[in-house]
Amino acid sequence: MVNILTGDRPTGCLHLGHYVGSLQTRITLQKEIKLSNKEYKYVGPLQNRLETQINNKEYKCYILLADTQGLTDNFANLHIIKNNIIEILKDYIAVGIDPETWCIFAQSKIHELFELTIYLMNLATFNNLSRIPTLKVEIQQKGFDNSIPMGFLNYPISQAADILLFHANLVPAGEDQSCLIEFANELAQKYNNLYCKNFQRFEKIKMILSNTPKLIGIDGKLKASKTLNNAILLSDCAKTVQKKVQMMYTDPNHILISDPGQVEGNVVFSYLDAFYKDKEHLDSLKEHYKKGGLGDSEVKKLLQNTLNNFLDPIREKRSNLHNDDLMQILENGTKNAKKIAEQNIANIRKDLMLNYL
């Protein structure tokens, strides 16, 4: 059985970084799964990695709306989570995620997750947690340095519970999540060794990284992030996209059009790499830019058009969605996830000898 699980903190609308880092993989998986019952096979960039894992198997796919995890750094800004649940649901459906394939559910409604989190907390030490690179970066970014809230420090354990409760063995996610998956694997191993002497309750979790696991921010400094305000949102209008592309960091030494320019670290080219389909043309543009004679404004124009062409159908679909229907999708998904969570936690209670009443 293949269980695919991924999730998003509803702390802002999704952006192009989410698209290339994770949403695109979900859509590819979805196609792969739909076609795996038929003779025809999907041929795409992720084909080799996914085919062996998907073909001839039963699978279940989950997307967890990590509202409880979102509270760990927004416990004083509750409206952020509340307002973004619906926005993220819109983003999902607008980019083509099919709620028939994916069970989309709200983390806060699955209390079994919190029970498992408590059990897993016994298997990790303070030092294990404080060594997780992604957590370290976030602690710095959020200014928690000397006063880390316990909820935030603990979120990798809660994320491990998200994955393990649903026995997920494939997790499509961005590069920054890889240390969290590794941590979840360590907890799973410890659990198996301690409580399941003669069998393995939890299988190894594999991660699926996309072809572009990290998209740089428009300022060229860090990864694209809503919090850092350096991302292009899937819900941005054409004018905003135009403005953001105008602001993009290029090569500061490329002053005159005739100057030779740098392509590495040049945000415009990174985005073209991720979104412009005609790779041959892109290579020739890069050569031209490196030699000199190609202006930033021309490359930016191409990027604006590329991104707006990509986003147009997403915007259109987004504007036709109704909140009630989206909430219904979440409610149905949550009901389904709850049934599975109840079955699985019963086995975990048995492992822990807590099924005596």
Ligand code: TRP
């Ligand atoms: N940490 C993820 C994020 O910041 C959200 C998340 C919560 C998640 N639980 C998960 C991702 C389980 C993958 C698997 O967006």
